[in-house]
Amino acid sequence: MSEQRGNDEPERTEDEETNTDVPEAAEEAEAQADLQDDTEPLREPQKTVDAGNSMATDVLETAEEAGTQADLPEDAERLREPQRRENIGNSTATVKVVLVPGGHVMTVAFAIGLSIQELKRHLAAELRVPAEVLQISLDGRVVEEQRSLMALGVRPQGSTRMEMSSSDPASHPLRPLRPPQHDSMPDVITVRVQTEEGVAQEVVVEIERPPQQKAFLGGYRHRLTGAEYHHAANQTRPKWRPRTGAVVFSRDTQTAVRRSQVQQCPVDVSTQMSGVGCHVSRVNDKLLAARGGYITAAEYHDTRLRAVIRLQSFARCWLARQHVNRLRRDRDRRLAWLELQERRRTEEKEEQLSERRRRWMNPQRRQDFNLLYHALEKWRCEEEERINSSLRGAERKAALCALLDQETQLIADIGRHRNAAQKDNYDKSVKSFLDKSAAPHQWRAADGRLFKMDSEHTIRAKDLRDLYSNICTTTALNQEERLHTLLTVKHTVKEHACQLTRDIVDLIDREVDLMTRAVKAASLEGLRKRISTLFLQYIKTPAFNPEVAKLLKVPQNPSQLKNDMFLCRGCRRYLLSSNFSPSASTRLSGRCRDCTSLDNIARSRADLSLYESILKRLRAAEQRLNGEAKIPFLLQVEDLRYLVEVVWASRSALQASSDLYNLEFVRWERQTDWSPWNCILLSKEETSGHLQVEDVHKVYEATFIRRIEHKHTLARRHFSQIPVMAEHLDPRSPVATGQPAAAR
Incomplete structure (x- = not known):
């Protein structure tokens, strides 16, 4: 029975067997010898040690024989000698293999008792080539496959360097299959281990690289030291699953099926019990007791159900909070957007009203004056309605006459503002016209730079613009500066002989004569106005200023006027199409802009x-x-x-x-x-x-x-x-x- 228990024990190291298994085996052997007198007192020791037997079986057998055959020391000594040789053969050494001709070095930890043929098989599996084409040489000589590393002189925990080549490099070249990023990592490391006796021993450890990434199952972290401890799946080799070729990703394999099957154990595998003539050791027996009280299946399932309900309640509470927070954020964004839209609409309306008030206070365009006339008409209608509803007879007529006088006065005030605005607008339009005619030619190059160029025509237009500006400026000039400006204009217009230039020269001579006679500036205002008007006409003539030809609305060719002239039914004048208001019907309304504006002021007074x-x-x-x-x-x-x-x-x-x-x-x-x-x-x-x-x-x-x-x-x-x-x-x-x- 002791031999059977010894064969069933797993393999252990030499130190562990010596410390634990040997005393138990010896004690059990002595007890067995006392109970069974008819058992053989001695057993013949084994002559040879089989390679497949484990180290634990040999040590146990040796311990039993030591207890019963104390008078045979020579037999025990002969039993330990092959055991020592086997321990030396199982020791590992570092083998560095150089692949020829690539020069790549492979480092493996290999038992020195195994043959070169086993080394070839191991390397062939690593390189994925047949083992028959590999040739291993040491110091330039091919090594036989039957020889072991120990026979070649390799010692335990030592190292050796060999060369390996392929007999068929064309079909089976030697190329390492390890990724380049793993080349910098060593394959074998030497670890110094402290034994129980206080002696340090160096152990060669081979580093295994797993072919797949293991899943991280979590772990623990020490709060004080910060050390991390991972679960066993990260510290052990990955679980190997055999490839059976069956399809496991199917509905049948993923669906659990419950089956009930009755089994009856045979008699010969029944549990061994102590009895008469049979003793079973109770050294390894353990007494187990249930913790707590007995829990029925209904109580167990009820506890799990309450736990599931509690988890579901917390999960649903968390989901409800997330949903409420999401709704709250959406509501806040919606309210902020509505507030922004309302503020934007309010600002737009206030801007429109402020723009309307500005147009009332400072009208400049035709639309601004239409706004004033529209407001005047609205006020007149309200006042007339109030008078008609509250007064009768002579009082009503007197109130209407007063309203008419007040309306006439307001129309006159608006007319004066309109004349002043027209004068300002006329001066601005003339200045803009002269600036456009004197502007240099511009174009943009391929690289994006803007180029400007002045031609002789633009220089001519610039000089005429400066002369016109000096003529119109009469308040800031003294008599000498005014005379110099008039003489410059006179010499400029005398270059072209025509009726217009002669009229300008005559007016300039008249002003010079009046200025020499000390006539007041107020008396010369009309004369100066006539000179500036004629000189502006001189500037707008393309024959004298070629740059204005592109800015004039009236074409210079009289033949083109036939197709662009229309009769106004209001003022009975032939005008250009630009003087009429456009409409979507592509037909002219029959009245020019001036007649339409006058009719709006006199009757409808509409604001568009x-x-x-x-x-x-x-x-x-x-x-x-x-x-x-x-x-x-x-x-x-x-x-x-x-x-x-x-x-x-x-x-x-x-x-x-x-x-x-x-x-x-x-x-x-x-x-x-x-x-x-x-x-x-x-x-x-x-x-x-x-x-x-x-x-x-x-x-x-x-x-x-x-x-x-x-x-x-x-x-x-x-x-x-x-x-x-x-x-x-x-x-x-x-x-x-x-x-x-x-x-x-």
């Missing part, structure tokens, strides 16, 4: 600045959405005014807001370009919500949709009369085909 701002915002929005938009740029201010006042009644479609400062046109259907028959008039607050609608037929009610489509029909019927707008009509629409719209 609000419609102009709506048209500008519409063009900017459509330009961002579609760079090739055409219809918004074909419409004019009068057309947009008709669309707002007649078609949409100057109110938003949703909340009927009538504030023109806050109204704007957007697309009715987002996927289609803007047009009078695909638009809706909304306030700025309603625009953001409407632009998010994907399908208007699913969001708005049928009654509202029919009302919007009716307005689109009115707009299509009006603008279809304009040839340019008719080109963009849908050919399938009733208006485009000439058929009446169906009743809804």
Whole structure:
């Protein structure tokens, strides 16, 4: 029985067997000898030691024999001698193999008792070549395959250097399969180990590189020292799984199937028990006791269920908090965006109102004066309505006469402001005209630099501009400077002989004569005005100043005037087409700009600045959405005014807001370009919500949709009369085909 237990023990090192297994085996052998008298008193020692037997079996057998055969020391000595030889053969040594002709060095730890043939097989597996083609040589001589490293003189824990070549380098070259990044890492290291007796021993350790990356399963960290301790999976070799060739990634292998199968153990494998004539040692027996009380299956599953419910409650609580925080962030962003939009709309409206007030206080353009006349007309209507509702008879007539006088005085004041503004604008336009004519020629090179060049014509225009500026400046010049300027202008215009130059020379001589007679400057103001006007006419003549030819609106060729002159029905004058207001109908309105402005001042007094701002915002929005938009740029201010006042009644479609400062046109259907028959008039607050609608037929009610489509029909019927707008009509629409719209 002791031999059977000794064979079942795992292999251990020599020191461990000597310290633990030998006393137990000896004690067990003595007890067995006392109980069984008929057992052999002695056993013959083994003559040879088999290579497949483990070290533990030999040591146990030796211990048993030592206990029963104390009178045979010579037999025990003969038993230990092959054991020592086997221990020496199992010792490892460092073998450095040089691959010829590459020169790559492979370092392995190999047992000195194994043969060169085993070394070839090991290296052939590393290099993935057949072992038959490998040739190992030592000091230039080929080593036989039957010889071992110990026979070649290699000592335990020593090292040797060999060369290895291939007999068929063409088919099987020797190339290391290890990645280049691993070449710098050693294969074998020497570790100094402190034994129990206090003696240091050097042990050669071979470094194994795993073929796969092991999973990190976590670990622990010491709070005080900071040392990290990993789990066993990171400190042991990876688990080897045999390749059976079966497909494991299938539904059958991943689905658990419960099976019940009854098994009955045979009698000959029953548990050994102590009995009469049979003694079983109880040295290694352990007494195990259950901790705590007995837990039934129902209690165990109930505990697991409560734990699962608790985990689920915490997980759901965390998910709910995350969802609430996400909703809170979305709400805050939405409120911030709404506040920003509201602030932006308020700032835009305040800017418009401040711009309107600035235009009231300091009018400069024609639109600014139209705004004043519009405000005057609105005030007159309110006052007239108040007088008619509160007064009767002679008092009413007297109040209306006073209102008329007050209106006349206000119109006169506006007229004086208008004349002053026209004078300032005239001076600015003349200065801008002269600056453009005297500007040098500019062009941009291929490298992006801007080049400027002055020609003889631009220099001539620059000199004439300076002379005109000196003539117009009369207050800051004394008499000598004025005389010098007049003589310079006289010599300049005398270069060309014509009626205009002769008139300028005569006027200059007259002013010089009057100045020599000490005439006051106020008396010379009209004469100086005539000289500056004629000299400006001289500058605008292309024959005297060639650079102004490109800036003049009137063509110099009289034959071109036939196709660009039209009759104004108001003032009965033939004027250029640039003096008439454009319209989308490509037909002139019949009255020039001056007649239209005079009629507006006298009767209608309309202000189109609000419609102009709506048209500008519409063009900017459509330009961002579609760079090739055409219809918004074909419409004019009068057309947009008709669309707002007649078609949409100057109110938003949703909340009927009538504030023109806050109204704007957007697309009715987002996927289609803007047009009078695909638009809706909304306030700025309603625009953001409407632009998010994907399908208007699913969001708005049928009654509202029919009302919007009716307005689109009115707009299509009006603008279809304009040839340019008719080109963009849908050919399938009733208006485009000439058929009446169906009743809804």
